[in-house]
Amino acid sequence: MSYTAPVKDMLFNIEHLARIDQVAQLPGFEDAGLETAQAVLEECAKLNEGVVAPLNREGDLKPSFVKDGVVTTTPGFKDAYRQYAEGGWQGLQHPTDFGGQGLPKTIGSACGEMLNSANLSFALCPLLTDGAIEALLTAGSDAQKDTYLPKLISGEWTGTMNLTEPQAGSDLAAVRTRAEPQPDGTYKIFGTKIYITYGEHDMADNIVHLVLARVVGAPEGVKGISLFVVPKFLVNADGSLGARNDVHCVSIEHKLGIKASPTAVLQYGDHGGAIGTLVGQENRGLEYMFIMMNAARYAVGVQGIAISERAYQQAVQYARDRVQSRPVDGSLNTAAPIIHHPDVKRMLMTMRAATEGCRAMASVAAAAYDAAHHHPDAEVRKQNQAFYEFLVPLVKGYSTEMSLEVTSLGVQVHGGMGFIEETGAAQHYRDAKILTIYEGTTAIQANDLVGRKTARDGGTVAKAIAGQVRTTEAELARSGSDNARAVAKRLTAAREAFEQAVDFIAANTKANPNAAFAGSVPYLMLAGNLMAGWQLARALLVAEDLSAKGQDKAFMQAKITTARFYADHILSRAPGVAASIVEGAEGVTAMALEAF
Amino acid sequence: MSYTAPVKDMLFNIEHLARIDQVAQLPGFEDAGLETAQAVLEECAKLNEGVVAPLNREGDLKPSFVKDGVVTTTPGFKDAYRQYAEGGWQGLQHPTDFGGQGLPKTIGSACGEMLNSANLSFALCPLLTDGAIEALLTAGSDAQKDTYLPKLISGEWTGTMNLTEPQAGSDLAAVRTRAEPQPDGTYKIFGTKIYITYGEHDMADNIVHLVLARVVGAPEGVKGISLFVVPKFLVNADGSLGARNDVHCVSIEHKLGIKASPTAVLQYGDHGGAIGTLVGQENRGLEYMFIMMNAARYAVGVQGIAISERAYQQAVQYARDRVQSRPVDGSLNTAAPIIHHPDVKRMLMTMRAATEGCRAMASVAAAAYDAAHHHPDAEVRKQNQAFYEFLVPLVKGYSTEMSLEVTSLGVQVHGGMGFIEETGAAQHYRDAKILTIYEGTTAIQANDLVGRKTARDGGTVAKAIAGQVRTTEAELARSGSDNARAVAKRLTAAREAFEQAVDFIAANTKANPNAAFAGSVPYLMLAGNLMAGWQLARALLVAEDLSAKGQDKAFMQAKITTARFYADHILSRAPGVAASIVEGAEGVTAMALEAF
Structure with a gap:
């Protein structure tokens, strides 16, 4: 395909x-x-x-497969x-x-x-x-x-992130990999890292591992974790490759999806110690790692959009080709391509609207990142940074959660053919499932959103964003078209639901953390939904304007319809989610642990 | 596991x-x-x-695998x-x-x-x-x-249903398999059937194929389809097995899930014709097939509940065993089993509530079936039959769609381990995906619900069921407990949303079929959600009563909590879905086909 x-x-x-x-x-x-x-x-x-x-x-x-520690892609x-x-x-x-x-x-x-x-x-x-x-x-x-x-x-060498250990997944405080200082200023690294993406492969001359480990004698918990760079091959002073370092791939995982990507178990130091150098200062490893994780989280969100787009394209192609049953409106006397059937259209529109909505959100987040890093005015940088940081868990969490729905619909559009592996639709369904897990599960993103992005400032940034949404609502009202009014209705309801949720989170995260965190993922989904729907609402306004000016009318009309669909079919979920957040904690927390 | x-x-x-x-x-x-x-x-x-x-x-x-036409399980x-x-x-x-x-x-x-x-x-x-x-x-x-x-x-022989052909999936009007009448009253069958579950295997002495085919000269379309019984081995007059019939497995599919179940391509008549006998009358095959399909649809709905239960049990077990991070409420100073974390509880409760809700719905549907077939009073039989028939597409469609959500959460609870095949959680995710497809996709169930179960009688049966829900709402009000009031609030909102949707479907299915069918699957999801939530509300009333009487208090309390959770986290989706149905058709139908 x-x-x-x-x-x-x-x-x-x-x-x-x-x-x-x-x-x-x-x-x-x-x-x-x-x-x-x-x-x-x-x-x-x-x-x-x-x-x-x-x-x-x-x-x-x-x-990819491994033999004697060598991975062949x-x-x-x-x-x-x-x-x-x-x-x-x-x-x-x-x-x-x-x-x-x-x-x-x-x-x-x-x-x-x-x-x-x-x-x-x-x-x-x-x-x-x-x-x-x-x-x-x-x-x-x-x-x-x-x-x-x-x-x-230049891409001559590739890099990895080594965080996870068998006992330390979401909980990095539990990292045990050990770093022993050497007289020459290097460290010897000992330990086992798992789930290391491209931890070993044959596509580049060297692999540069960024590794979380504890210097001997460091404090317990997250405050004793340092970051090291540990290359597969040591690098000579002239930049040429030296000795093979003591980090070895002992196995790669047999996974549900992304099978071509080798997920390695890496063993450090079984033959005397892997030689690494400290990155930055001791015990600040997690802080540095979060910088790369934030970049990676955004990138994984984009993966969600990417797999959704691929699944959508494949489903559209099948829906155009597959002939089955007459249209329900009697418009044809013979069987038609299934793209004529309303429910197939609904599925394709759901896939498309979710994809375009998340893409628009990610694009706006990227621009905020650029301004946050490059704008000459510190205040503007700060505002953009706050906006970007609020969006990162949404780009990551919402886009990937939606990719599960989109890739599932992609299989569904194919009917029985979708369940047959050679069709290829099922691969997207399998591949997508990792996206809500790695680089921090959706729950981890939601913790970030609740704790650091909402509760910490009492919801100030969140409310400021809601204020911007309100501006778009006013612009939709000024447009006055049927589509703009329909979108405005949903956008207002979703924004109000979001504000209600923000108030709840801000009020309860400290006072009643179990209640706040019981609604953390729903809150993330609500916020992501609003952000994506908002950007599509902005897109609708642009498209109406450009269409009126005669610019690429077919594209603009499709954008308007997509925004309308998103509002009525996806953004319309928001008020129900707010109810779950604000009034649903009792149902989450009341069950006795032994009753599960 | x-x-x-x-x-x-x-x-x-x-x-x-x-x-x-x-x-x-x-x-x-x-x-x-x-x-x-x-x-x-x-x-x-x-x-x-x-x-x-x-x-x-x-x-x-x-x-299962095939070699030379022989399938080994x-x-x-x-x-x-x-x-x-x-x-x-x-x-x-x-x-x-x-x-x-x-x-x-x-x-x-x-x-x-x-x-x-x-x-x-x-x-x-x-x-x-x-x-x-x-x-x-x-x-x-x-x-x-x-x-x-x-x-x-007795299980000595097994049976199959042969409907699908490469060009005839959801659209059985396109069936081409040919039946030629023979002088002795039998028919010779020629054609290719695909997706035949256990179409060939080694677990029983004979396989009895029920096959849709057209008698030569029969009318086009669904009115020319007859049903035949075609055994793998012909049966002698004394009941012993005779000659091998001319039906052969030419391949089995490589599938996303249910891999052990051999999905066969069966070739009829390549060596002179497979001998079959007509079931019932000519050209009434589809009618008979629908009888067995209705039984099978209910059974597939139960499969959705079954895989959900299995995924739930596995997730609970993992959540009890896996230790990771401290509880957010500070109740423990060390890392705890993840079942302590609110979002893990939320996921487990979602899985549990969906499973128990669908199970309760299926159980009530089964009792209606029994009364519909065995009650001495024709009027009672008729009422129960109508209720059962309304529920079949919901048991099938809703329980299986929810099983996708449940099995996805099952993987999610496992984090990275969930994505590794040996854990087993991913198998449920893969296996479940067929359930929304076979025995009629969710869209086909929704067509049935819209056309035959709602529009045909102008929504009478649907509204009568809504009336029964109202009775439960009144009972909840009489109970007056916090939980009962919380559940009543969601139940009322969902029932009103359902009634709104029923009115829309009843009014538009003929007048504006594209609009009605654009909301068909959302309507099914709304109706299924209401039925499951209603049964859990009834369960809550029973549990409150029995708990007050001191009967199995832990179980009853868990049931009450599950009902409460279902109401606040799943039933609360209903009003948003009604909005999509009643106001969302424009977004589905407006996109020009070439714009996809």
């Missing part, structure tokens, strides 16, 4: 919702206007449509990765100082979506490399930066 | 919601009171817990099936005239759930045999009944 990058929709968001014209006014992004975005996206589409996407099914059929992956690296795609958003292209996230995010639509398993390797780059940029020494960043940014 | 049959919950439903005391007053069911139910369920639990359940993971790892299946047959379980609900036990569906349904919880793939074989038995009981000749029924009911 082929993939066509939704370049037009991406550029619509970039131009009209993320406002690339404003991004291009930021220092350093002067050349990153709409034309650049278009050129980059079109080039990116070519690589992903032509080279990466065709390997997706192949990866499911011929997953799916046939074709190595060559595709070479093309990806040579095209400079790994460095897209990274600093020009180290060989990157220094483009804004507003553009880079769309490219990330394409890569993940093309091949979720493949895309994980660059995604983790991005995380390693972020960590080193933030806290690495000059020597570490010089040693690793050029090679990581 | 082991399975423990929820006998107590089943008996609670059977006694208090399905009212087995009333069932036992029906002619023929005099011995089928609560004591019988308990004895049967306990015996059934033993077989399923001890013999069938342990083969579930085995079936996923070692699926998972090691252990053949022996387990022998025990199932020898225990008389195949005949549980079938007439004593042919060797069955003649028990009511009220009891049989619970046994069916256990078998499916134990092993969905295994259970499909008896499920299909039940369908074949129903068809022959309804329309078979005396000779056909004598030839086939004793062997099917």
Whole structure:
């Protein structure tokens, strides 16, 4: 099943919702206007449509495998990765100082979506490399930066994040991997890390592991965790590869999905100790790791959008081809392609609206990130940072939760064929399920949203965002079209539901934490729903305006219809969710543990 | 992962919601009171817990395979099936005239759930045999009944339903399999049938295929379809097996789930014609098939409940064992089993409430079936039949759609471990996905609900059911407890939402079919949600009463909490769904086909 990058929709968001014209006014992004975005996206589409996407099914059929500690990836992956690296795609958003292209996230995010639509398993390797780059940029020494960043940014080497251990999943306080200081200033690392994505593979010359470990004698809990860089091959002073380090892949997991992506168990120090260097200061590892995790969380949210888009395209294609039954309105006397049937349309519209809504949300978040990092005015940076940070758990949590619904509908549109593996729809359903789990489960995102993003400031940022939604409601009222009025009705109800939930969370997180956290995931879903619906409402206003000016009427009409559908079929869930949050804690907490 | 049959919950439903005391007053069911139910369920639990359940993971790892037309099932299946047959379980609900036990569906349904919880793939074989038995009981000749029924009911032979062809899935009008009348009164059958569950296997001596085909010269469309019985081995006059018939398995599918269940492509007549006999009259095949499909649809709904129960039990077990992070309320200074965390509780409660709600709905539907078939008063039979028929698409559609949510949460509770196949949680997620597709997709169930069950009588039956819900609301008001009041609030809102939807469907199905069918699946979900929530509300009233009398207080309190949770977290979705149905058609139908 082929993939066509939704370049037009991406550029619509970039131009009209993320406002690339404003991004291009930021220092350093002067050349990153709409034309650049278009050129980059079109080039990116070519690589992903032509080279990466065709390997997706192949990866499911011929997953990575390990033999004697050596991982062999799916046939074709190595060559595709070479093309990806040579095209400079790994460095897209990274600093020009180290060989990157220094483009804004507003553009880079769309490219990330394409890569993940093309091949979720493949895309994980660059995604983790991005995380390693972020960590080193933030806290690495000059020597570490010089040693690793050029090679990581060029894609010659790849990166990993080593957090999880058998006893330490969501709870990183339980990390036990040990780091012993050596006289030469290095550390010897000992321990077992699990679920290490691309922890071992054959696509690059070296693998740069970023590893959480405890220096001997460090405090218990999260305050005693440090971050280390541990390369697969040690790097000589001249930059050439030295000895094989003592980190070895002992197995890779047999998983429900993303089978081509090798998920490694890595053993550190079984032969004397893996040599690593400390990143930043001792015991601040979690702080640095959170920087790369925040980047990775956003990226995983984009994965949710990406797999949704791929599943949608495949379902549309099938619905156009598969002929079955007459239309219910009697408009045809013979059996019709199933895309004529209202329920099939409803499923496709649900898939489309969820995907476009989440894409719009992610695009706006990316622009906020760019402003937060590049705007000359500190106050503007701060506001954008707060907005971005509020959105990260929503981009991650909501987009991925919705991808479960979307990929399930993708199978459903195919009927019996969807359940047959060779159709390919089932792969998306299987692949998507990891997205609500890794880089922090939906519950972990929701804890972040409740604790750090809502309760900490008493709901101030959340309420300010609600105020912006209100502005859009007023604009919809001014438009006055049937569609705008219908959308405004749902948007108002959802925004009011959100405000009600924010009040509840702000009032209860300290006083009654069990009640607040009983509604944490519903609160995340409500907030994400509102953010996506809001952006589609903004999109509707733009589309009405441009359509009236005669610009690309078919596209604009489709955008209007999608926004309308989202409002009536997805945003309409919001008030019910608020009820669960505000009045539902009793039902969650009352059950005696032994009664489960 | 082991399975423990929820006998107590089943008996609670059977006694208090399905009212087995009333069932036992029906002619023929005099011995089928609560004591019988308990004895049967306990015996059934033993077989399923001890013999069938342990083969579930085995079936996923070692699926059925075909070689030279011969299907070999998972090691252990053949022996387990022998025990199932020898225990008389195949005949549980079938007439004593042919060797069955003649028990009511009220009891049989619970046994069916256990078998499916134990092993969905295994259970499909008896499920299909039940369908074949129903068809022959309804329309078979005396000779056909004598030839086939004793062997099917004893489990010596198994049955199949042959509907689907490559071009004829949901649309049976497109069936092309050909039946040529022979001078001796038999027919020769030619054609290809796909997706034939247990179409070939090694667990029984003979396989009795019920096959839809067109007699040469029959009318086009659904009015020209006849039903045939085509055994794998012809049966001699003395009942012994004769020649191998010309029906052969050419392949079995590689599927997302239920891998142990062989899904066969059957080729009829490649070597001169498969010999079959007509069931009932020519061209009435679809009518007979619908009888067995209705039984099968109910049974598939029970499969949804069954897989939900299994996923729930596994998730609870993991949540008790897995230690990770401190409780948010500071009640423990060390990391706790994750069942202490509010969001894990919320997930488990969602799984539990959905499962218990659907089980209660199915139990009540079963009692209505028994009354519809056995009550001496024709008017009572008719009312019960109408109620049962309204519930069948809900039991099928709602229970299976909810099983997708439940099994997804089952993986989620496990975190990263859930994505690893050896954990077993992912298997339930994969297995469940077929349930919303086969025996009529959710959309097909919704068409049935909209067209035949709601619009046809102008919503009369639906409104009468809403009236019964109102009675429960009044009873909740009389109880006056906090829980009863909370549940009443949601029940009233959901019932009003349902009535609104019924009015819309009744008004629009003819006048504006695209609008009505655009909301068909949401209408099904709303109706199913209301029915399940209503039954849990009734359960709450019973539990409050019995708890006050000191009867099994822990169980009763858990039931009350579950009902409360269902109301606040699941039933609370209903008003939003009504909005989608009543006001959402524009968003579904407005998109131009070429714009998808």
